Amino acid sequence: MEIYGRINKPEPFPSYGEFSTRTVIEALAKIFGKQPPVNFREIDEKYADASKLLLPRPPILCPGCPHRASFYVIKRATGGKAVYTTDIGCYALGIQSPLEIGDILICMGASVGAASGISKVVDENVVAVIGDSTFFHAALPGLVNAVYNNPRFVLVVLDNLTTAMTGHQPHPGTGVTGMKTPGKRILIEDIAKGCGVEYVKAVNPFQVEEGVKVLKEAMQHPGPAVIVFRAPCALLVTAEKRRKAEKIVPAKIVDEKCTGCMACVKLIGCPALVAKNGKVAVNEALCVGCMLCSEVCPYGAIEKAGKEA
Amino acid sequence: MDELNVILTGVGGQGILLASQVLGVTAVKEGFNVRVSEIHGMAQRGGAVISHVRIGKKVYAPTVLEGKANVILGFEPLETLRNIKYASEETLALISKEIIVPTGFSAQPVEYPNFEKIIEKIRQFTEKIIIIDALNLAKKAGNAITRNMVMLGALAATSMLPLKTETLKETIRELVRPAYVEMNLKAFELGYTAISR
Numbered sequence: 001m002e003i004y005g006r007i008n009k010p011e012p013f014p015s016y017g018e019f020s021t022r023t024v025i026e027a028l029a030k031i032f033g034k035q036p037p038v039n040f041r042e043i044d045e046k047y048a049d050a051s052k053l054l055l056p057r058p059p060i061l062c063p064g065c066p067h068r069a070s071f072y073v074i075k076r077a078t079g080g081k082a083v084y085t086t087d088i089g090c091y092a093l094g095i096q097s098p099l100e101i102g103d104i105l106i107c108m109g110a111s112v113g114a115a116s117g118i119s120k121v122v123d124e125n126v127v128a129v130i131g132d133s134t135f136f137h138a139a140l141p142g143l144v145n146a147v148y149n150n151p152r153f154v155l156v157v158l159d160n161l162t163t164a165m166t167g168h169q170p171h172p173g174t175g176v177t178g179m180k181t182p183g184k185r186i187l188i189e190d191i192a193k194g195c196g197v198e199y200v201k202a203v204n205p206f207q208v209e210e211g212v213k214v215l216k217e218a219m220q221h222p223g224p225a226v227i228v229f230r231a232p233c234a235l236l237v238t239a240e241k242r243r244k245a246e247k248i249v250p251a252k253i254v255d256e257k258c259t260g261c262m263a264c265v266k267l268i269g270c271p272a273l274v275a276k277n278g279k280v281a282v283n284e285a286l287c288v289g290c291m292l293c294s295e296v297c298p299y300g301a302i303e304k305a306g307k308e309a
Numbered sequence: 310m311d312e313l314n315v316i317l318t319g320v321g322g323q324g325i326l327l328a329s330q331v332l333g334v335t336a337v338k339e340g341f342n343v344r345v346s347e348i349h350g351m352a353q354r355g356g357a358v359i360s361h362v363r364i365g366k367k368v369y370a371p372t373v374l375e376g377k378a379n380v381i382l383g384f385e386p387l388e389t390l391r392n393i394k395y396a397s398e399e400t401l402a403l404i405s406k407e408i409i410v411p412t413g414f415s416a417q418p419v420e421y422p423n424f425e426k427i428i429e430k431i432r433q434f435t436e437k438i439i440i441i442d443a444l445n446l447a448k449k450a451g452n453a454i455t456r457n458m459v460m461l462g463a464l465a466a467t468s469m470l471p472l473k474t475e476t477l478k479e480t481i482r483e484l485v486r487p488a489y490v491e492m493n494l495k496a497f498e499l500g501y502t503a504i505s506r
Contacts, residue, residue, distance in 0.1 A: 037399075038374060047393065050430040053430055054387065055387065055419060055422070057355075059356030060356060136404040275419070
């Protein structure tokens with residue numbers, strides 16, 4: 001009996017990469033010396049031409065995502081000049097422009113250990129970013145070691161009160177068990193203090209000025225500092241509003257005030273903000289009205305829609 | 310019908326996964342073998358989304374083979390083009406003309422390609438194209454968020470589906486939050502009549 005797999009030479013199956021239905025059919029066709037049921041070459045040729053029109057559309061942080069606010073705060077407080085270690089979760093998307101928070105991403109919990117080590121060898125500020133559920137899952141050994149070795153860095157815990165990336169599972173910080181029954185809520189601040197961290201604070205990242213102030217203060221701390229940026233996942237907020245049949249009020253650009261400076265588009269990279277005819281437009285189908293853009297606009301040109309209503 | 314392969318594609322947040330679920334659940338109710346595969350990377354809004362729905366007496370592969378989709382339900386023109394490899398000249402492309410410009414990752418405003426040009430490229434794969442103003446119909450029904458139901462209604466009206474329209478509506482009643490059932494059914498109707506007219 002012949003057994004085929006990735007290591008066959010010559011390879012009917014590719015030696016790396018994901019298998020699609022096409023990959024498997026092409027390999028089987030080769031093995032049995034038959035024609036595949038579809039003329040893939042013709043499809044590829046037509047697609048090579050058609051795809052010239054395409055623009056990339058990678059996953060991005062949702063409109064209203066509190067991580068966007070946190071990253072904006074981090075960027076403001078550090079002037080974009082710190083070393084940023086990041087971790088596994090939606091917030092890894094902070095690596096993208098224009099937020100660009102994330103120089104190093106290894107595995108769950110590694111943001112803490114990497115920050116501890118790097119802060120020993122660089123003069124810049126070091127900011128580690130980790131989500132709430134990843135914090136509970138994998139940050140504690142690193143944090144204890146950081147307290148023990150006393151490197152100077154700030155661990156920012158992005159607490160959106162859920163495990164957002166994998167489908168909103170509860171974790172020890174939510175006060176709900178895996179069986180959806182009430183459980184003991186464990187506060188990230190309490191754990192940090194329990195590990196011996198001397199600077200611990202919690203802030204709402206949508207309060208931008210307060211957030212910047214606290215982070216700047218934390219960067220002055222001589223040892224490891226922990227800041228919890230706490231605001232619920234935007235998907236939870238909108239789901240809750242829908243459940244209660246509350247209206248989701250989007251942001252609105254005040255045309256007379258908008259100068260088309262594009263600060264909002266350039267600084268926060270929100271998918272609900274679109275450059276249009278030299279000015280900015282709000283995509284009302286996407287905007288959930290978090291109003292981070294109004295915090296960023298230098299001309300006060302963004303407000304809640306239907307203010308007059 | 311041996312099998313029906315549907316590709317649903319668009320942008321995260323357009324309700325593609327719920328639309329796929331409605332198709333899948335309805336097909337199970339009507340005694341079909343079903344495969345629904347949502348391939349959307351991180352379940353983020355704003356990212357490209359594709360969902361494969363395969364309905365038949367017996368379907369095996371979890372995803373549709375390139376060139377073998379019977380229907381591409383395109384919630385957004387550019388995303389329809391991105392996944393046009395699944396089409397052959399037999400494929401019906403039912404496309405919503407709602408344009409969602411990808412977020413610019415640089416300070417440069419994004420130049421979204423001309424709509425007609427996109428359709429022209431799609432036409433190189435299939436001439437069977439129906440364009441629908443799903444967003445406006447959804448707004449007429451009460452909320453942009455019901456555009457997925459407009460698309461399902463439109464698909465039901467093409468008579469490509471081996472599923473009863475009544476059963477589709479029944480599934481919508483079951484899967485949508487009670488407060489929104491009427492709005493969603495209205496959107497379904499608007500999509501249905503837009504195509505059957």
